[in-house]
Amino acid sequence: MNVRDFEYLIAVDELKSFSKASQECSVSQPALSQQIKKIEGQLGFNIFERDKKNIITTAKGKAVIKQAKSIINSYLKIKNINNNEVSIKIALIPTICPYLLPLIVDKLHQKLPNIKFYFLELKTDDLIKRLKAGEIDFGIIAYFQDLIDDKLNYLKLYDEEFLLTLPKQSKLTQDDFLKIMEEKKLILLEEGNCLSDNIKEICSIYNQNSFSNFYATNIETVKNMVRINNGAALLPKLSCLDNDNLKTLSFTPKKFREVGIINRKSFDQKDLVGAIRELIVDSLDSE
Incomplete structure (x- = not known):
């Protein structure tokens, strides 16, 4: 078996289609099927x-695919050493990707031009699993x-x-905060x-359990439901930068979630993590 074989296997596993995998790998479907x-x-x-x-x-097959991905990753690292590109x-x-990534992606390419970045949006459990793999x-x-x-x-x-988010036309104000938390159904x-x-942890402080x-499956759907006055929401601040037709109120005292970078302890680009952290923090300070 060679690298090309592993690419075929991974493509079929991810796309669940021999025809799509053959297109992805720029090979005829009969040739791909025969090789597999x-x-x-x-x-x-x-x-x-x-x-x-x-x-x-x-x-x-899943065990084979796991090893194939590991081999491909190792191959790419060796290739990148040869090409002087990481x-x-x-x-x-x-809940972070659509709001943070647009603020940093161009700056990453400008500050680190020799690095080829790939970005994925993954739920937390899947992210941790794929990170460890x-x-x-x-x-x-x-x-x-x-x-x-x-x-890790x-x-x-x-x-x-976290901001309490209401329709823009709402007459409720910061003074009505407790009333909102008691009476509004949160999405x-x-x-x-x-x-x-x-959100549930914050709501428990206010004895709020009316949801x-x-x-929703994403924050933008939540925001659209709030816009049509179909409930209220607690949303992270970055997701409210584009708050057209929305009103936002702060908690007193303010409530936060912590956001950070996670990587394997064996990751050999630790200086890069520090550089990206600095870039993200600087980008948010300028917003």
Whole structure:
């Protein structure tokens, strides 16, 4: 097996389609299918189960794919050494990515022109899993103590304020804060989202347990529901920079979530983490 074979396997696993994988790898579908059958023959087991509608990666196949990704990552690092270029994959959680990334992406390319950056938006659990597997180099997450173990390093970036968000036409003011918390149904993100856990923790301080029966998958949907006066929301400040038709109120005292960078302790570009941290902090200070 060679690097090209591993690229074929990874493409089929991720795209769940031989035709899409062949396009991704710039090879004909028959050639790709034949090569994967050859690999399966060499290994003595099926990597994929096939029918007319679905491609399923077998249990043994998943182990092969995991090793293939590790080999490809190692190959790219060796190739980058030869090309004097570093390739870095950064993942951000969905409640941070759409709001932080536009503020920093151009500055990253300007400050670190010899680094080829790849950005992914991943939920926290998937981000941690892929970080430990070596599929990404580091992540930007909302801090929870349980996320950090002896294989990971965490470096704080900033504290992000939570804002109570209402329709722009609302007559309610800072003086009505307790009334809002008691009477308004708050819109949450779907279960398992760490932002919802943050919000529930804040609400418990105010004995607020009245939530909307609508659960969103992203912050922009929450904001749109608030705009049409279908509830209120607690949102991170960066997501409220574009607050068209929204009114925001601060808690007294203010409430925050902590955002930071997480990476493997074995990651060999620790100076890079520090440089990116400095750039992010400077970018937010200028906002």
